[in-house]
Amino acid sequence: MGDMNLIGASVKRKEDYRFLTGAGTYTDDVVLPQQTYAVFVRSPHAHAKLRAVRTDAAKKAPGVVGVFTGADTAAVGGLPCGWLITSKDGTPMKEPAHPILAKEKVRHVGDPVAIVIAETYAQARDAAELVDVDYEVLPAAVDVRDAVKPGAPAVHAEAPDNKCYVWGHGDAAAVDKAFKAAHHVTKLEFANNRLIPNAIEPRAANAVYSRADDSYTLYVANQNPHVERLLMTAFVLGLPEHKVRVVAPDVGGGFGSKIFLYAEDVVLTWASKQVNRPVKWTAERSESFMTDAHGRDHYTVAELALDKDGRFLAMRVHTLANLGAYLSTFASSVPTILYATLLAGQYTTPAIYAEVTGVFTNTTPVDAYRGAGRPEATYVVERLVETAARDLKMDPAEIRRRNFIRSFPYATPVGLTYDTGNYEKTLDAVLKLADVAGYAKRKEESAKKGLLRGIGYSCYIEACGLAPSNIAGALGARAGLFEAGEVRVHPTGKVTIFTGSHSHGQGHETTFAQVVADRLGIPIEDVDIQHGDTGKILFGMGTYGSRSLAVGGTAIVKALDKVVNKGKKIAAHLMEAAEADIEFKNGFFQVAGTDKKKAFAEIALTAYVPHNYPLDKLEPGLNENAFYDPTNFTYPAGSYVCEVEVDPETGVVRIDRFSAVDDFGNIVNPMIVEGQVHGGLAQGIGQALLEGCRYDPETGQLLTGTYQDYAMPRADDLPAYQVGTEKTPCTHNPLGVKGCGEAGAIGSPAAVMNAITDALGVRDVPMPATPQTVWRAIQAKR
Amino acid sequence: MYQFNYHKPASLADAAAALAKNPDAKALGGGQSLIASMKLRLSQPSDLVDLSGIAELRGIKADGGGVTIGAMTRHAEVAASAEVKKAIPALAALAAGIGDRMVRNMGTLGGSLANNDPAADYPAAVLGLGATVNTNKRKIPADQFFKGMYETALEAGEIITSVTFPAPKKAAYVKFRNPASRYALVGVFVADTAGGPRVAVTGAGPGVFRVPEMEKALAAKFSPESVAGVKVKADGLNSDLHASAEYRAHLVTVMAKRAVAAAG
Numbered sequence A: 001m002g003d004m005n006l007i008g009a010s011v012k013r014k015e016d017y018r019f020l021t022g023a024g025t026y027t028d029d030v031v032l033p034q035q036t037y038a039v040f041v042r043s044p045h046a047h048a049k050l051r052a053v054r055t056d057a058a059k060k061a062p063g064v065v066g067v068f069t070g071a072d073t074a075a076v077g078g079l080p081c082g083w084l085i086t087s088k089d090g091t092p093m094k095e096p097a098h099p100i101l102a103k104e105k106v107r108h109v110g111d112p113v114a115i116v117i118a119e120t121y122a123q124a125r126d127a128a129e130l131v132d133v134d135y136e137v138l139p140a141a142v143d144v145r146d147a148v149k150p151g152a153p154a155v156h157a158e159a160p161d162n163k164c165y166v167w168g169h170g171d172a173a174a175v176d177k178a179f180k181a182a183h184h185v186t187k188l189e190f191a192n193n194r195l196i197p198n199a200i201e202p203r204a205a206n207a208v209y210s211r212a213d214d215s216y217t218l219y220v221a222n223q224n225p226h227v228e229r230l231l232m233t234a235f236v237l238g239l240p241e242h243k244v245r246v247v248a249p250d251v252g253g254g255f256g257s258k259i260f261l262y263a264e265d266v267v268l269t270w271a272s273k274q275v276n277r278p279v280k281w282t283a284e285r286s287e288s289f290m291t292d293a294h295g296r297d298h299y300t301v302a303e304l305a306l307d308k309d310g311r312f313l314a315m316r317v318h319t320l321a322n323l324g325a326y327l328s329t330f331a332s333s334v335p336t337i338l339y340a341t342l343l344a345g346q347y348t349t350p351a352i353y354a355e356v357t358g359v360f361t362n363t364t365p366v367d368a369y370r371g372a373g374r375p376e377a378t379y380v381v382e383r384l385v386e387t388a389a390r391d392l393k394m395d396p397a398e399i400r401r402r403n404f405i406r407s408f409p410y411a412t413p414v415g416l417t418y419d420t421g422n423y424e425k426t427l428d429a430v431l432k433l434a435d436v437a438g439y440a441k442r443k444e445e446s447a448k449k450g451l452l453r454g455i456g457y458s459c460y461i462e463a464c465g466l467a468p469s470n471i472a473g474a475l476g477a478r479a480g481l482f483e484a485g486e487v488r489v490h491p492t493g494k495v496t497i498f499t500g501s502h503s504h505g506q507g508h509e510t511t512f513a514q515v516v517a518d519r520l521g522i523p524i525e526d527v528d529i530q531h532g533d534t535g536k537i538l539f540g541m542g543t544y545g546s547r548s549l550a551v552g553g554t555a556i557v558k559a560l561d562k563v564v565n566k567g568k569k570i571a572a573h574l575m576e577a578a579e580a581d582i583e584f585k586n587g588f589f590q591v592a593g594t595d596k597k598k599a600f601a602e603i604a605l606t607a608y609v610p611h612n613y614p615l616d617k618l619e620p621g622l623n624e625n626a627f628y629d630p631t632n633f634t635y636p637a638g639s640y641v642c643e644v645e646v647d648p649e650t651g652v653v654r655i656d657r658f659s660a661v662d663d664f665g666n667i668v669n670p671m672i673v674e675g676q677v678h679g680g681l682a683q684g685i686g687q688a689l690l691e692g693c694r695y696d697p698e699t700g701q702l703l704t705g706t707y708q709d710y711a712m713p714r715a716d717d718l719p720a721y722q723v724g725t726e727k728t729p730c731t732h733n734p735l736g737v738k739g740c741g742e743a744g745a746i747g748s749p750a751a752v753m754n755a756i757t758d759a760l761g762v763r764d765v766p767m768p769a770t771p772q773t774v775w776r777a778i779q780a781k782r
Numbered sequence B: 001m002y003q004f005n006y007h008k009p010a011s012l013a014d015a016a017a018a019l020a021k022n023p024d025a026k027a028l029g030g031g032q033s034l035i036a037s038m039k040l041r042l043s044q045p046s047d048l049v050d051l052s053g054i055a056e057l058r059g060i061k062a063d064g065g066g067v068t069i070g071a072m073t074r075h076a077e078v079a080a081s082a083e084v085k086k087a088i089p090a091l092a093a094l095a096a097g098i099g100d101r102m103v104r105n106m107g108t109l110g111g112s113l114a115n116n117d118p119a120a121d122y123p124a125a126v127l128g129l130g131a132t133v134n135t136n137k138r139k140i141p142a143d144q145f146f147k148g149m150y151e152t153a154l155e156a157g158e159i160i161t162s163v164t165f166p167a168p169k170k171a172a173y174v175k176f177r178n179p180a181s182r183y184a185l186v187g188v189f190v191a192d193t194a195g196g197p198r199v200a201v202t203g204a205g206p207g208v209f210r211v212p213e214m215e216k217a218l219a220a221k222f223s224p225e226s227v228a229g230v231k232v233k234a235d236g237l238n239s240d241l242h243a244s245a246e247y248r249a250h251l252v253t254v255m256a257k258r259a260v261a262a263a264g
């Protein structure tokens, strides 16, 4: 519509001045009059009975304002789970109570037992040490494979064998039949390693109660403040929704871990009324390790049936998914709906069956983490496909080509309908970018240095733009998944956008402003993006699942369309023309075929100073909002190639080259998209090479509870990426965009592990492929 | 962190007096180990005696072909020192590879040695070069200083003042980093010294140790092949999430070979 050429321009991020000069406002920066500080007393045991929680000494400690335990919060409801999964026998999943402070039992290291509130943080910390908890330590269920064995310690009495659900998806009979007739079956068995999110800003919250109007305000590091408010008021505290305001100010990274409603948020809100003072809590890094919802943690047996030409006939997948000690907000859906539905990948595999057992263990709850289910699915598919190519002595690119989906829309056997894509083109592009033709020569060069070189591919697909509410609802979602947006045109023609999407690093303040400025034909400086405050934003489902531009951006576009339509009516009146003759272009309302025109700002002013205005037919003002519920998911897809060099003497893996070609549909800001790809790749490579959350298998103690033991990727662990894009615009949103936030984390682990197994000439190496793990794989082969 | 009293004496004598006054008082070097453990409430000194105001504990002096480095000299200063680079380039390189830039700007030689973390780098250089640890009370030869995990020959309240490093004919330090902490999983310092070749290993065991078999082999011929076949026993070596004792034992040989090659 507009023609400012802002779509597709690498506009520098508007928000970076604020961030780089330390002018951001994070939750911990919010200090309120009469502020108090909270510390949580947490279980040091993975599993124990609470015999007694004695708080007398703590209550008498200097500066203490309040100490509360599970007994004090007995009347408060438990934390809800937002997605109902139904077992294959038709029974609903087990939903044991998730108290905000532990009641009879503690179920993981870090489970909160009491909150201590004091005048200063140091006083709260000192007093917390005086809370005397009498634990009766119980045996713990830790590893998923052990937890489902008969006789394993029961995390919840109501979940026999620690099973939350046993969920089946796809046509098991058709799959069995295809396997019987298969020429070859490739089978792999592996874990998808548990990850700890590690957002740079730890979780934090600050709750304040106002006696004046019986209302609450909660500042919280969160990705979706309206959902937080809805869950907290309607399901836990029973407070009137309109009396609670949730503000998620600047947030320093989420990666999924800040989607969820956490116990601390609820306890603080509740306690703020008890002490009638604002109560603030900021997690220490050690608390983040123990209590931010973790990611992944699957144990999977996967099989692929092929004919003699390498065509995929069927896939069968059995997964044990660790859910941790309690059901976190979206825990149940991640290893089911967001996982099994992606097992077709980019291929025409006609029959697929997946069975997923959700397992409770005495570990931190597990929930969505960048990619959420889709990295696990891609890992299964792409490790199987690459291994099958090796089994059949086929070129790994060729086996993929033979099985690519080529006509769209395409309905997979696992319930999704891909609207568009061109997988072969993407693969061709990455083969070129990666200089696969020169690989043999590079392998020789490595061999001369005594190093083993390997190459690995990964062609991923993801379902993003979550989600059509009706489809999600049919699959068990207990919430809608639309997005809301509001366009407020000020009298001077400046524009404020209110979006239900939440930016915690993604650059929405720039990307969304580009879309608005482009559509309205106004300078980008005239557009401001507001988000993260239920007191300002009409509604929102928030940011996760690479949905912001595809869903939140579309809601804004719909509201912009309404603004332009109203503007046309005003312009028609001013220029005494028929509304149908008014065109809006380059920031001007113009009578078609004439040079009569009015600038956008003139129309805005007229709307607010309606002296010459069709008041009989039209309201004054220029402010519109829209809700948008997508009709389908979006399907970003891409092809990655990784080349590694392994030092056989030490087991050290160095990624020499990593090439990624993604199809995100249309791209608004290529620089931001590339940044998202780089970040995603770093996380995926982190999963493949470095990151692995480990618990003591007997005691359930977290062994990787600090950066001394949990390895985050650093810049020098990562190669200089080669990235490129291909484009098949999404067919069902007006921007033609698909989403790019998770792709790198989804596609890369399989590419890295395919390269390592190629270098070593072994079938599998567990993630993370640390030097010791790789060295052992080399020793085992010898 | 718990509350503590803070002192910043200007002389060694005042520092020693302040430390002597209270059994729970501790010297503060760069704080890179001590403050971190206090923040985690793992350590609770009653008093901190900050050594950073004592001029005589700082600085690097060329010393009969070798160097003497003040205990409060920061890792970054050692890494950048022309004297050190000239006399013992391997020592400057070792200092440049400790932790990150912030740690190197704060952490001190004396603090690192007094702390004697089993994975710290400096102990390998001190033992590998046969250096002498000077304190406010005595001179302690390297072979008598390190006593195993976090243990040293220092008495309560004794302050390291400097370390004297003799210059070797050649030397090199090669470390294999822990992928998470980046401390040495195994670090090997080899030196051809006036008294013969020395091989000191950090990270692998409960404390820094020498490998006499390797030293003997190097005395016969100072070349990578001499140590390539010398295996150390896994028994008694550290074993954790990141590396089993067997893997560490294997890495000692590989790193020793690479260190000898790097020493030239």
Ligand SMILES: Cc1cc2nc3c(=O)[nH]c(=O)nc-3n(C[C@H](O)[C@H](O)[C@H](O)COP(=O)(O)OP(=O)(O)OC[C@H]3O[C@@H](n4cnc5c(N)ncnc54)[C@H](O)[C@@H]3O)c2cc1C
Pocket: B026, B027, B028, B029, B030, B031, B032, B033, B034, B035, B036, B051, B071, B072, B097, B098, B099, B100, B103, B106, B107, B108, B109, B110, B111, B112, B114, B115, B117, B119, B120, B121, B122, B158, B159, B160, B161, B182, B183, B184
């Ligand atoms: C993120 C990080 C990474 C690190 N990586 C590495 C690494 O790769 N390799 C490595 O070797 N180290 C590493 N360190 C440790 C670092 O080198 C520290 O500087 C060192 O361990 C302690 O030195 P300090 O001066 O900070 O001592 P402090 O922390 O101040 O003190 C440590 C101990 O020594 C005592 N002490 C201090 N000075 C003296 C003195 N002159 N006489 C007697 N006692 C004294 C103190 O009382 C205390 O008990 C790392 C540290 C951090 C935080």
